[in-house]
Amino acid sequence: MTTPESAVYPPSEEIVKNAHVDAAKYEALYAASLENPDAFWADQAERITWIKPFTKVKNVSYDYGNVDIKWFENGTLNVSANCIDRHLASRGAQTAIIWEPDDPNESAQHITYTELHQKTCQMANILTDLGVTKGDRVVIYLPMIPEAAYAMLACARIGAIHSIVFAGFSPDALAARINGCDAKVVITADEAPRGGRKTALKSNADAALLHTKDTVKCLVVKRTGGQTTWVDGRDYDYNALAQDAAGHFKPVEVNAEDPLFILYTSGSTGQPKGVVHTTGGYLVYAALTHEVTFDYHDGDIYWCTADVGWVTGHSYIVYGPLANGATTLMFEGVPTYPDAGRFWAVCEKHKVNQFYTAPTAIRALMGQGTDFVTKYDLSDLKLLGTVGEPINPEAWNWYNDVVGKGKCPIVDTWWQTETGGHLMTPLPGAHATKPGAAMKPFFGIEPVVLDPTSGVEIEGNGVEGVLCIKSSWPGQMRTVWGDHERFEKTYFSDYKGYYFTGDGCRRDEGGDYWITGRVDDVINVSGHRMGTAEVESALVAHAAVAEAAVVGYPHDIKGQGIYCYVTLMNDREPSDELMKELRQWVRTEIGPIASPDVIQWAPGLPKTRSGKIMRRILRKIAENDFGALGDTSTLADPSVVDDLIKNRAAKG
Numbered sequence: 298m299t300t301p302e303s304a305v306y307p308p309s310e311e312i313v314k315n316a317h318v319d320a321a322k323y324e325a326l327y328a329a330s331l332e333n334p335d336a337f338w339a340d341q342a343e344r345i346t347w348i349k350p351f352t353k354v355k356n357v358s359y360d361y362g363n364v365d366i367k368w369f370e371n372g373t374l375n376v377s378a379n380c381i382d383r384h385l386a387s388r389g390a391q392t393a394i395i396w397e398p399d400d401p402n403e404s405a406q407h408i409t410y411t412e413l414h415q416k417t418c419q420m421a422n423i424l425t426d427l428g429v430t431k432g433d434r435v436v437i438y439l440p441m442i443p444e445a446a447y448a449m450l451a452c453a454r455i456g457a458i459h460s461i462v463f464a465g466f467s468p469d470a471l472a473a474r475i476n477g478c479d480a481k482v483v484i485t486a487d488e489a490p491r492g493g494r495k496t497a498l499k500s501n502a503d504a505a506l507l508h509t510k511d512t513v514k515c516l517v518v519k520r521t522g523g524q525t526t527w528v529d530g531r532d533y534d535y536n537a538l539a540q541d542a543a544g545h546f547k548p549v550e551v552n553a554e555d556p557l558f559i560l561y562t563s564g565s566t567g568q569p570k571g572v573v574h575t576t577g578g579y580l581v582y583a584a585l586t587h588e589v590t591f592d593y594h595d596g597d598i599y600w601c602t603a604d605v606g607w608v609t610g611h612s613y614i615v616y617g618p619l620a621n622g623a624t625t626l627m628f629e630g631v632p633t634y635p636d637a638g639r640f641w642a643v644c645e646k647h648k649v650n651q652f653y654t655a656p657t658a659i660r661a662l663m664g665q666g667t668d669f670v671t672k673y674d675l676s677d678l679k680l681l682g683t684v685g686e687p688i689n690p691e692a693w694n695w696y697n698d699v700v701g702k703g704k705c706p707i708v709d710t711w712w713q714t715e716t717g718g719h720l721m722t723p724l725p726g727a728h729a730t731k732p733g734a735a736m737k738p739f740f741g742i743e744p745v746v747l748d749p750t751s752g753v754e755i756e757g758n759g760v761e762g763v764l765c766i767k768s769s770w771p772g773q774m775r776t777v778w779g780d781h782e783r784f785e786k787t788y789f790s791d792y793k794g795y796y797f798t799g800d801g802c803r804r805d806e807g808g809d810y811w812i813t814g815r816v817d818d819v820i821n822v823s824g825h826r827m828g829t830a831e832v833e834s835a836l837v838a839h840a841a842v843a844e845a846a847v848v849g850y851p852h853d854i855k856g857q858g859i860y861c862y863v864t865l866m867n868d869r870e871p872s873d874e875l876m877k878e879l880r881q882w883v884r885t886e887i888g889p890i891a892s893p894d895v896i897q898w899a900p901g902l903p904k905t906r907s908g909k910i911m912r913r914i915l916r917k918i919a920e921n922d923f924g925a926l927g928d929t930s931t932l933a934d935p936s937v938v939d940d941l942i943k944n945r946a947a948k949g
């Protein structure tokens with residue numbers, strides 16, 4: 298057997314020949330992008346249409362206390378005009394969005410650029426009538442339906458800032474995000490069908506709106522026609538309003554550095570933070586990476602299976618592909634409904650050329666056998682991609698052999714909500730791939746591996762440390778909504794002068810990069826990023842809970858599972874009912890994606906004498922790795938560890 302590091306898959310000659318970027322071009326462009334970033338990015342900025350030209354390409358300080366990131370200053374543009382209007386003359390009749398519903402028996406939709414223009418303008422007119430103007434915030438809480446894209450683009454057209462909340466989040470989480478950005482309008486749907494089940498989105502929104510300002514309006518899209526309660530004067534019927542809404546709306550001119558969207562994401566401390574992306578740099582970066590990483594060519598059918606509730610859906614379902622005039626597929630369902638062949642059925646049906654998904658989906662499907670794949674004609678597939686978490690070599694090999702038949706390069710794209718687009722990935726026509734490696738930095742990206750303690754750069758190959766980025770790129774987040782100090786502290790204070798990614802990384806003997814996972818208290822559950830602190834604060838909000846510590850542990854399909862140590866109040870006794878109740882409680886507080894996998898009753902938690910919980914030990918116990926607990930002598934009461942091990946061991 299080959300070890301993952303010794304397995305190397307060079308790109309085939311045919312792929313190299315047709316690719317936008319081959320090895321020589323990568324080397325030349327990468328060098329140029331670092332030697333003269335201003336010239337490189339000024340060139341790249343030409344791929345989008347500006348109203349007024351920018352006067353300065355890059356103006357960035359990474360100095361802690363004074364962090365300031367600006368790209369394409371004084372340039373003006375409109376993202377919706379870039380994603381729609383400028384394509385109308387040449388490709389108005391081309392499909393912009395293929396929509397595949399949850400139920401395979403329901404018809405798919407093909408939305409042309411002309412139709413996308415009309416629908417987006419109607420939505421922009423409706424939002425304007427509801428009082429939304431440039432700079433206002435709009436929360437989008439929708440299923441994966443075309444209206445989600447219309448809503449995003451309509452906000453962009455108005456110059457309003459959208460904040461999408463994944464439909465799997467609870468009313469409490471939704472309310473926090475509405476209040477966090479002081480949104481004027483929430484756009485939702487009656488129900489969200491997924492995997493044959495329906496989530497009552499509107500009633501979730503109703504529950505959330507009890508905890509927001511009275512002035513927040515709710516625009517409701519009809520998806521299933523399911524019953525909803527209606528609050529007159531607050532709720533508005535999108536489908537009725539669209540009947541009378543004009544199909545044209547002049548795009549509003551915005552500045553390159555005006556915010557395009559806010560997207561909440563989890564960090565190692567506190568509640569999720571609102572990552573702010575701005576307009577010009579983000580769009581240039583999303584468009585460039587979409588074209589180059591996926592080697593997208595005119596006429597290709599491209600499918601990213603993410604949800605628009607996550608950054609991947611923003612950059613690689615909507616903004617990147619549409620800026621490039623692509624045909625992008627939007628899927629409402631799940632990989633295993635009606636059965637584990639759904640992805641491949643959809644690939645065959647729509648003749649998908651580039652397919653981009655998460656390792657957790659691959660692992661789940663892999664367990665169901667190869668018949669679900671081989672019965673479909675996947676001959677149109679040219680490229681496969683993964684994102685969201687490290688991919689294990691077994692899953693990579695299955696993806697490569699069974700799905701790609703050994704002929705589709707796999708782009709393992711490493712990036713983050715904060716980065717706006719891919720920072721490291723092999724390029725299909727330029728690089729060999731290695732199962733599990735993110736391989737090479739994208740143009741303009743200078744990754745550095747730092748010693749975690751000294752913060753000093755580790756030079757050379759065959760090294761490991763924390764991953765930082767040395768200088769800015771146009772798609773980088775600009776701030777945390779309403780809290781610039783938190784932005785600086787989170788990303789620029791630990792390692793001065795660098796952007797700190799929160800990930801660990803290895804540069805192998807060949808100089809290729811491997812992401813080793815988070816080095817902070819962020820866990821990655823089925824590709825969903827979660828702060829252990831969030832789950833802890835949900836648990837301690839329950840009256841029975843005195844204290845909680847949450848860690849990740851290896852999980853075959855999800856990548857990581859959620860392991861909770863819970864200390865009860867003195868007057869409460871552990872029971873199976875209480876365990877169930879706590880699990881349900883977390884689902885209600887945050888959403889089903891945060892559902893604890895394991896709850897262990899912990900009469901005490903291992904703490905230092907200064908009261909700090911020693912998570913390192915809790916992680917090891919959750920991993921069943923008792924031999925590697927390390928030094929426990931600094932604990933205030935070392936006996937709690939024995940107790941935790943005893944109870945863990947009892948679980949087998």
Ligand code: 6R9
Nearest residue numbers: 684685686687709710711712713714812826
């Ligand atoms: C795009 C996205 C970001 C975190 C990131 C890292 C992990 C993402 C990865 C990967 C290994 C990859 N991650 N892609 N790890 N290989 N190809 O997922 O954004 O939800 O913010 O998560 O996900 O740990 O720091 P986000």
